[in-house]
Amino acid sequence: ILAGDLRKPLAGRRAVVTSGPTHEPIDPVRYIANRSSGRQGHAIAAALAQLGAEVTLVSGPTRLPDPPGCTVRHIETAREMLAACEAALPADIAVCAAAVADWHVAGPSDRKLKKDGGGPPALELAENPDILATLSAPGGRRPALVIGFAAETGDVLAYATAKRARKGCDWIVANDVSPGTGTFGGSDNTVHLIRADAVESWPTMTKEAVAARLAEAAAAYFERI
Ligand code: CTP
Ligand code: CA
Numbered sequence: 001i002l003a004g005d006l007r008k009p010l011a012g013r014r015a016v017v018t019s020g021p022t023h024e025p026i027d028p029v030r031y032i033a034n035r036s037s038g039r040q041g042h043a044i045a046a047a048l049a050q051l052g053a054e055v056t057l058v059s060g061p062t063r064l065p066d067p068p069g070c071t072v073r074h075i076e077t078a079r080e081m082l083a084a085c086e087a088a089l090p091a092d093i094a095v096c097a098a099a100v101a102d103w104h105v106a107g108p109s110d111r112k113l114k115k116d117g118g119g120p121p122a123l124e125l126a127e128n129p130d131i132l133a134t135l136s137a138p139g140g141r142r143p144a145l146v147i148g149f150a151a152e153t154g155d156v157l158a159y160a161t162a163k164r165a166r167k168g169c170d171w172i173v174a175n176d177v178s179p180g181t182g183t184f185g186g187s188d189n190t191v192h193l194i195r196a197d198a199v200e201s202w203p204t205m206t207k208e209a210v211a212a213r214l215a216e217a218a219a220a221y222f223e224r225i
Helices: 039-050 078-087 131-136 156-167 207-224
Strands: 014-019 024-027 030-032 054-059 070-074 093-096 103-105 125-127 145-152 171-176 191-194 199-201
Touching (some): 024 103, 030 103, 039 093, 054 078, 131 145, 131 156, 145 156, 156 191, 171 207
Parallel strands (some): 014 054, 014 093, 054 070, 093 145
Antiparallel strands (some): 103 125
Protein backbone atom coordinates (compact mmCIF):
# COMPACT_ATOMS: atom_id res chain seq x y z
CA ILE A 1 0.00 0.00 0.00
CA LEU A 2 1.42 3.36 -1.06
CA ALA A 3 1.10 6.47 1.06
CA GLY A 4 -1.05 9.18 -0.52
CA ASP A 5 1.80 11.36 -1.68
CA LEU A 6 3.65 8.44 -3.25
CA ARG A 7 0.87 7.61 -5.73
CA LYS A 8 1.94 8.53 -9.26
CA PRO A 9 -1.24 8.10 -11.33
CA LEU A 10 0.03 10.64 -13.89
CA ALA A 11 3.40 8.94 -14.42
CA GLY A 12 4.23 8.97 -18.14
CA ARG A 13 1.83 11.88 -18.80
CA ARG A 14 3.10 15.24 -20.01
CA ALA A 15 1.49 18.50 -18.95
CA VAL A 16 1.88 22.17 -19.88
CA VAL A 17 0.60 24.80 -17.44
CA THR A 18 0.43 28.58 -17.91
CA SER A 19 0.60 30.88 -14.90
CA GLY A 20 0.98 34.48 -13.83
CA PRO A 21 0.36 37.69 -15.73
CA THR A 22 1.93 38.70 -19.00
CA HIS A 23 3.82 41.96 -19.43
CA GLU A 24 3.27 43.80 -22.70
CA PRO A 25 5.90 46.48 -23.37
CA ILE A 26 5.02 50.10 -24.07
CA ASP A 27 8.65 51.22 -24.25
CA PRO A 28 11.89 49.88 -22.70
CA VAL A 29 10.80 50.80 -19.15
CA ARG A 30 7.00 50.55 -19.14
CA TYR A 31 4.51 47.76 -19.67
CA ILE A 32 0.84 46.78 -19.44
CA ALA A 33 0.18 44.06 -16.86
CA ASN A 34 -2.40 42.83 -14.34
CA ARG A 35 -2.60 41.77 -10.70
CA SER A 36 -2.29 37.99 -11.14
CA SER A 37 0.02 36.49 -8.49
CA GLY A 38 0.52 33.19 -10.31
CA ARG A 39 -0.25 31.33 -7.11
CA GLN A 40 -3.04 29.14 -8.56
CA GLY A 41 -1.16 28.21 -11.73
CA HIS A 42 2.09 27.45 -9.91
CA ALA A 43 0.18 25.29 -7.41
CA ILE A 44 -1.41 23.34 -10.28
CA ALA A 45 1.98 22.70 -11.88
CA ALA A 46 3.33 21.44 -8.56
CA ALA A 47 0.26 19.25 -7.94
CA LEU A 48 0.46 17.61 -11.38
CA ALA A 49 4.18 16.96 -10.86
CA GLN A 50 3.47 15.47 -7.45
CA LEU A 51 1.13 12.95 -9.13
CA GLY A 52 3.97 11.96 -11.46
CA ALA A 53 3.34 14.10 -14.56
CA GLU A 54 6.25 15.60 -16.50
CA VAL A 55 5.29 19.28 -16.23
CA THR A 56 6.40 22.34 -18.20
CA LEU A 57 5.29 25.51 -16.44
CA VAL A 58 5.17 28.56 -18.72
CA SER A 59 5.09 31.56 -16.42
CA GLY A 60 4.90 35.30 -16.75
CA PRO A 61 6.69 37.48 -14.20
CA THR A 62 5.73 36.55 -10.61
CA ARG A 63 7.31 36.79 -7.18
CA LEU A 64 7.04 33.03 -6.68
CA PRO A 65 9.85 30.47 -6.61
CA ASP A 66 9.86 27.85 -9.36
CA PRO A 67 7.69 24.96 -8.14
CA PRO A 68 9.51 21.71 -7.36
CA GLY A 69 9.70 19.01 -9.99
CA CYS A 70 8.72 21.19 -12.97
CA THR A 71 10.57 22.53 -16.00
CA VAL A 72 9.92 26.28 -15.92
CA ARG A 73 9.95 28.56 -18.96
CA HIS A 74 9.96 32.23 -17.94
CA ILE A 75 8.37 34.54 -20.48
CA GLU A 76 7.02 38.10 -20.49
CA THR A 77 4.54 38.58 -23.32
CA ALA A 78 1.47 36.62 -24.44
CA ARG A 79 3.14 35.89 -27.77
CA GLU A 80 6.16 34.44 -25.96
CA MET A 81 3.81 32.40 -23.74
CA LEU A 82 2.13 30.87 -26.79
CA ALA A 83 5.48 30.03 -28.40
CA ALA A 84 6.74 28.38 -25.20
CA CYS A 85 3.52 26.35 -24.87
CA GLU A 86 3.76 25.15 -28.46
CA ALA A 87 7.41 24.21 -27.90
CA ALA A 88 6.30 22.08 -24.90
CA LEU A 89 3.95 19.97 -27.05
CA PRO A 90 3.07 17.18 -27.40
CA ALA A 91 1.34 16.99 -24.04
CA ASP A 92 -1.54 14.99 -22.59
CA ILE A 93 -2.79 17.82 -20.36
CA ALA A 94 -2.85 21.61 -20.81
CA VAL A 95 -3.96 23.91 -18.01
CA CYS A 96 -4.25 27.61 -18.86
CA ALA A 97 -4.25 29.42 -15.54
CA ALA A 98 -2.38 32.53 -16.69
CA ALA A 99 -4.01 35.95 -16.71
CA VAL A 100 -2.95 36.69 -20.26
CA ALA A 101 -3.15 40.33 -21.31
CA ASP A 102 -5.85 40.59 -23.96
CA TRP A 103 -3.93 43.22 -25.91
CA HIS A 104 -0.37 44.29 -26.61
CA VAL A 105 0.87 47.68 -27.71
CA ALA A 106 1.20 47.72 -31.48
CA GLY A 107 4.71 48.85 -32.31
CA PRO A 108 6.17 49.54 -28.84
CA SER A 109 8.78 52.31 -28.84
CA ASP A 110 12.40 51.21 -28.62
CA ARG A 111 13.17 54.53 -26.90
CA LYS A 112 11.64 55.74 -23.65
CA LEU A 113 8.58 57.86 -24.39
CA LYS A 114 9.12 61.47 -23.23
CA LYS A 115 6.74 64.22 -22.17
CA ASP A 116 7.35 66.45 -25.14
CA GLY A 117 4.64 69.04 -24.47
CA GLY A 118 2.36 67.53 -27.07
CA GLY A 119 0.10 65.80 -24.52
CA PRO A 120 -0.05 62.13 -23.57
CA PRO A 121 0.78 59.58 -26.28
CA ALA A 122 -2.02 57.48 -27.73
CA LEU A 123 -1.35 53.76 -27.33
CA GLU A 124 -2.56 51.68 -30.22
CA LEU A 125 -3.48 48.18 -29.03
CA ALA A 126 -3.57 44.93 -30.97
CA GLU A 127 -5.20 41.67 -29.84
CA ASN A 128 -3.00 38.96 -28.34
CA PRO A 129 -3.21 35.34 -29.46
CA ASP A 130 -5.61 33.24 -27.39
CA ILE A 131 -3.41 30.50 -25.97
CA LEU A 132 -6.26 28.42 -24.52
CA ALA A 133 -8.25 28.53 -27.78
CA THR A 134 -5.13 27.71 -29.80
CA LEU A 135 -4.27 24.69 -27.62
CA SER A 136 -7.94 23.58 -27.74
CA ALA A 137 -8.19 23.65 -31.52
CA PRO A 138 -8.71 20.21 -33.07
CA GLY A 139 -5.62 18.63 -34.57
CA GLY A 140 -2.99 16.01 -34.00
CA ARG A 141 -1.16 17.96 -31.33
CA ARG A 142 -4.21 18.85 -29.23
CA PRO A 143 -3.71 17.65 -25.63
CA ALA A 144 -6.36 15.08 -24.66
CA LEU A 145 -7.44 17.19 -21.68
CA VAL A 146 -7.43 20.99 -22.01
CA ILE A 147 -8.47 22.99 -18.95
CA GLY A 148 -9.13 26.73 -18.86
CA PHE A 149 -9.99 29.22 -16.16
CA ALA A 150 -12.73 31.82 -16.15
CA ALA A 151 -12.41 34.63 -13.64
CA GLU A 152 -15.76 36.37 -13.77
CA THR A 153 -18.01 38.80 -11.94
CA GLY A 154 -21.82 38.69 -11.99
CA ASP A 155 -23.41 35.53 -13.43
CA VAL A 156 -20.22 33.48 -13.09
CA LEU A 157 -21.64 30.11 -14.20
CA ALA A 158 -23.37 31.49 -17.30
CA TYR A 159 -20.31 33.45 -18.44
CA ALA A 160 -17.98 30.53 -17.78
CA THR A 161 -20.19 27.99 -19.55
CA ALA A 162 -20.28 30.22 -22.62
CA LYS A 163 -16.51 30.71 -22.38
CA ARG A 164 -15.92 26.94 -22.30
CA ALA A 165 -17.85 26.54 -25.55
CA ARG A 166 -16.17 29.52 -27.20
CA LYS A 167 -12.65 28.37 -26.35
CA GLY A 168 -13.24 24.71 -27.20
CA CYS A 169 -11.57 23.43 -24.03
CA ASP A 170 -12.72 20.34 -22.12
CA TRP A 171 -13.09 21.80 -18.64
CA ILE A 172 -13.34 25.32 -17.26
CA VAL A 173 -12.53 26.23 -13.67
CA ALA A 174 -14.77 29.22 -12.94
CA ASN A 175 -14.37 31.61 -10.07
CA ASP A 176 -15.91 34.83 -8.82
CA VAL A 177 -13.39 37.65 -8.66
CA SER A 178 -15.78 40.39 -7.52
CA PRO A 179 -14.25 42.91 -5.12
CA GLY A 180 -14.47 41.49 -1.59
CA THR A 181 -13.97 37.85 -2.57
CA GLY A 182 -10.21 38.32 -2.14
CA THR A 183 -9.49 35.83 -4.90
CA PHE A 184 -7.13 37.93 -7.00
CA GLY A 185 -3.84 37.88 -5.09
CA GLY A 186 -5.47 36.12 -2.12
CA SER A 187 -4.71 32.65 -0.79
CA ASP A 188 -8.17 31.08 -1.12
CA ASN A 189 -10.34 30.28 -4.09
CA THR A 190 -14.00 29.30 -4.50
CA VAL A 191 -14.42 27.51 -7.82
CA HIS A 192 -16.86 25.59 -9.98
CA LEU A 193 -15.54 22.84 -12.27
CA ILE A 194 -17.54 22.98 -15.50
CA ARG A 195 -17.37 19.96 -17.81
CA ALA A 196 -19.42 19.11 -20.90
CA ASP A 197 -22.14 17.40 -18.88
CA ALA A 198 -21.73 18.41 -15.24
CA VAL A 199 -20.93 21.32 -12.93
CA GLU A 200 -19.26 20.68 -9.57
CA SER A 201 -19.17 23.52 -7.05
CA TRP A 202 -16.27 23.12 -4.64
CA PRO A 203 -16.14 24.63 -1.16
CA THR A 204 -13.79 27.57 -0.54
CA MET A 205 -10.27 26.21 -0.04
CA THR A 206 -6.68 27.27 -0.47
CA LYS A 207 -5.34 27.57 -4.00
CA GLU A 208 -3.03 24.66 -3.19
CA ALA A 209 -6.06 22.51 -2.25
CA VAL A 210 -7.86 23.53 -5.46
CA ALA A 211 -4.73 22.51 -7.37
CA ALA A 212 -4.52 19.11 -5.64
CA ARG A 213 -8.18 18.38 -6.33
CA LEU A 214 -7.89 19.43 -9.97
CA ALA A 215 -4.82 17.22 -10.42
CA GLU A 216 -6.74 14.29 -8.91
CA ALA A 217 -9.64 14.97 -11.31
CA ALA A 218 -7.20 14.91 -14.23
CA ALA A 219 -5.73 11.61 -12.99
CA ALA A 220 -9.23 10.14 -12.70
CA TYR A 221 -9.98 11.29 -16.26
CA PHE A 222 -6.98 9.36 -17.60
CA GLU A 223 -7.86 6.30 -15.54
CA ARG A 224 -11.25 6.20 -17.29
CA ILE A 225 -10.06 6.60 -20.89
N1 CTP B 1 -6.53 32.90 -22.14
C1 CTP B 1 -5.45 32.59 -22.94
N2 CTP B 1 -4.98 33.51 -23.84
C2 CTP B 1 -5.55 34.73 -23.93
C3 CTP B 1 -6.65 35.08 -23.11
C4 CTP B 1 -7.11 34.13 -22.22
O1 CTP B 1 -4.94 31.47 -22.85
N3 CTP B 1 -5.06 35.60 -24.80
C5 CTP B 1 -7.05 31.89 -21.22
C6 CTP B 1 -6.84 32.17 -19.76
O2 CTP B 1 -5.61 31.61 -19.32
C7 CTP B 1 -8.04 31.44 -19.15
C8 CTP B 1 -9.11 31.56 -20.21
O3 CTP B 1 -8.43 31.82 -21.43
O4 CTP B 1 -7.78 30.07 -19.01
C9 CTP B 1 -10.12 32.61 -19.97
O5 CTP B 1 -9.48 33.87 -19.87
P1 CTP B 1 -10.39 35.17 -19.87
O6 CTP B 1 -9.54 36.37 -19.78
O7 CTP B 1 -11.47 34.96 -18.86
O8 CTP B 1 -11.05 35.03 -21.34
P2 CTP B 1 -11.17 36.04 -22.53
O9 CTP B 1 -11.51 35.22 -23.73
O10 CTP B 1 -9.97 36.92 -22.63
O11 CTP B 1 -12.45 36.87 -22.18
P3 CTP B 1 -12.68 38.25 -21.35
O12 CTP B 1 -13.14 39.23 -22.38
O13 CTP B 1 -13.75 37.88 -20.36
O14 CTP B 1 -11.36 38.65 -20.72
CA1 CA C 1 -9.14 38.22 -20.94
